[in-house]
Amino acid sequence: MQNITPGMRLIPEAVLANNAALFRTIPETPSHRDGSLHRVVIVGGGAGGLELATRLSRKFGKGRLSVTLVDRSRTHVWKPLLHEVASGTLSASRDAVEYIAHASRHGYRYRIGEVVGIDRAKRQIFVAPSFDDDGRQIIPPRVLGYDTLVMAVGSVSNDFGTPGAARHAISLDTAEQAARFNKRMIDACLRANAQYEQLSPGQLHCVIVGAGATGVELAAELHKSMREIASHNLDNIDFERLIRITIVEAGPRILPALPEHMARASARLLIKLGVQIRCGIKVTEVTEDGIRLGEKLFVPAELVVWAAGIKAPDFLKSLDGFETDRINRLIVDETLRAVGDENVFAIGDCANCVLPGEDNALPPRAQTAHQQADHLVKVVAARLAGRAAPAFRYRDYGSLVSLADYGAFGSLIGGLKIEGLVARLVYRSLHKMHLKAVHGLARTALASIGEMIVRRARPRIKLH
Structure with a gap:
């Protein structure tokens, strides 16, 4: 949350997150004029949440459901493509979905804000106030009621407490972060081309921590885009020789969650492009000038991207008694219902779903969120009809x-x-x-x- 000058809030943000009693003094904001409608509130407008809101509105129209989508952002960019926003191949401002316009077109309601608490007994969620860049309040704190609540808040990067990672590395969890990295990359190229002195160690070097799909795809995109930038009359230095990209992976190989033949083929291509791959070594510190590997090795770098590991947002572990796993994901049963509450469901990266007969939770992929959004439409239909919720079936494509x-x-x-x-x-x-x-x-x-x-x-x- 933003740090706002004291006196500019209705309620201090620290209190919002920790004192639900103050929210009980705020009247509930009705989701629809017709109080007889079944209220579905979806928290998180990522791939799963946005698709679910759209499908529910299409299927049930305005006469049977009141669908509300809550997200702290105003636009949606498909998360698997954020590495393209970071490299400049995709424009977040041009290619994003605007929630306000989309909600109006498809018949659901969009509410901007960050959920900071829940009252399960009253079936209410607490939404923090929103502020502009100057600290002025736009939207006051609100209380929204629900009959069915769907948590679809996705995941964020997990830096595992690595010293300096939060301060000096950029994650690609949001379009804003990806756009910030893109600007930093362009500035690095302009700076190097304009300076008179010799390039310092690490200048025009980029280290990507984590060799999952995001890290590997980003390395290839950066190889292309940084050279594309240099081709636009930035000819004072030899960019082809000086641009360096390094991938660091703690595991034994890149793309650890994908088949080995894909990892081998990708590694061969990246090495052919000149990308350096370091596997089997952990990042112990991120500094302003690069990263430290192990106890002695230091890799200088002007740009550091953290793409190693994920976790669900921290606020989930403090929600009104829900059961979570070690990376904050809500534990759900085979219907995607949160354990211990028949009115709350979770989909996508923030849900830990272990299906019967399986040993591991479903993978945090876009296809998982896509299939779970489809399934929640069936769950809502069953709830409206008074039937038991159907079990989710996942198919790996x-x-x-x-x-x-x-x-x-x-x-x-x-x-x-x-x-x-x-x-x-x-x-x-x-x-x-x-x-x-x-x-x-x-x-x-x-x-x-x-x-x-x-x-x-x-x-x-x-x-x-």
Whole structure:
């Protein structure tokens, strides 16, 4: 939350998070004029939350449900593409979904704000006030009631308490963070090109901590985009020789959650591009000038991205008695209901769902959130009809990784291996499927055609 000058809040934020009694003095904000409607409140407008709000509104219309989406941001960017925002291939401002407009178009309600508490007995959530960049309050603290509550707050990067990581490394959890890294990258190139003195150690070097899909895909995107930036008349130095990208992974190989053949193929391609890969070593400190590996090795770097590990937001572990795991995820049963509360559900990265017969929780992937959003529509329909909630069934459709324009690799159902153009097209189709779920087929098709036309008239990457 923001640090606001004292006296500019209705209620201090520290109190908002820790003293639910003050919220009980605030009247509940009605979600709909018709109090007889079943109130579904969705917290989090990521892939799962936004798709769920859209599908519920389409299926039930305005006569049976009151659907409210709560998110602290005003726009949505599909999280699997945030590495493209960071590299400048995708523009967060141009390609984002605006919640206000989308909600109006699809018949649900959007409320800006950050949820800081819950009263399960009264079926209410507490939403902190919102402030502008100057500290002026925009929206006061509110209390929203629900009949069905869905937590879809996703995940954030887990720095495991590594000294200096929170201060000196940038994570790619939000579009704002990705855009901040992009600006820092462009500034680094402009600075290096304009300075008279010799480049300092680590200048124009980027270290990516974590070799999951985000880290690996980001490395390839940065290899392309930093050279694209340099090609725009930044010719005072040899960018091709001086730009360096390093991936650091604590595990034995890159892409540890994906099939080994995809990891080997991706590693070969990255090494061919000149990306340095360091596996089997942990980052012990992040400084202003680089990272420390183990006790003695120091890698100088001007840019550090933290993409190693995830956790659910910290506030979940302090919510009114819910059971969580070691990374703050809500424990849910096979219907996706939170353990201990029949009115609260969780989907996506913030849910720990171990299905019957399985040993591990479902993976934190976009396809998981997509399928769970589909399932929650059936759950809400069952609740409206007074039936028992159906059990969730997950189907793994495979894995894909795309390394910018250099290559793509995938493993589909049944172990089918794909690569090259076919893999890249399948990879892009995942985003189109998300857009179709959010906007509908016609609007997605028109937007895709428009994007192909406009792309020819603007730079291939964002340059500001």
